[in-house]
Amino acid sequence: LSLFFFFLLKPETAAVLKRTVEALMERGAVVRNLENLGERSLPYKISKHKERHRRGGYFLIDLEGPPSIVSTMMDHLGRDIDIIRRAFVKHPVSKTEECSGMIPVNYEDKLIAKK
């Protein structure tokens, strides 16, 4: 249950994506969804693999797989020149329905030493 996000450069995005997805499937992960978050200029210049990048395409892959893949994949993608940055993120579970209002904080109780 995780998300995987990376962004890369270069006009041959299709080939890179294909490579990564194949690598993921090899390790036994099930790819649910692949999203393209657009190509935009990076917020700061990133120098990776002896090259300074200013623009990049962001991609988000919805994965399901065993947690043992993570380290192997990070290694594998670290060696890929086209991928500038990679990250695994846990699938966000949204719990916003329970938000009860703000409870006024009792500052006096905080000052008295807690025992």
Next chain:
Amino acid sequence: MAARRPWWRLVPAALWRQPRRLQHERQPGRPDQPIPMENPYKGPPKKCVLCGINVDYKNVQLLSQFVSPHTGCIYGRHITGLCNKKQKEITKAIKRAHVFGFMPVMFKNPSFLTDPKICNIKYPE
């Protein structure tokens, strides 16, 4: 003399002492006293700005609203006025966005400078 103690130590106090009654407890046989209950005129609980909104590291616009435009530092709780949970979530999301390369670190994205102000920060003149 059974024991060298005063009589009021040997006999349990329930027998001879006057029964102590708390002022705010119901007293038997007094129907006109006020009935203890929760405040019926209590208003709805105060909600912070993000109370129903899901915070994501991807929507940079929302996150940039809680960041200083000059230095890019995250505003504290006394400025944003968010509740505990949401402040923590926002901080974590902003940090993530920095690392993943979504949001600039040292400044605020210039396209988001004209967003409505949520934080009540007072700049020195």
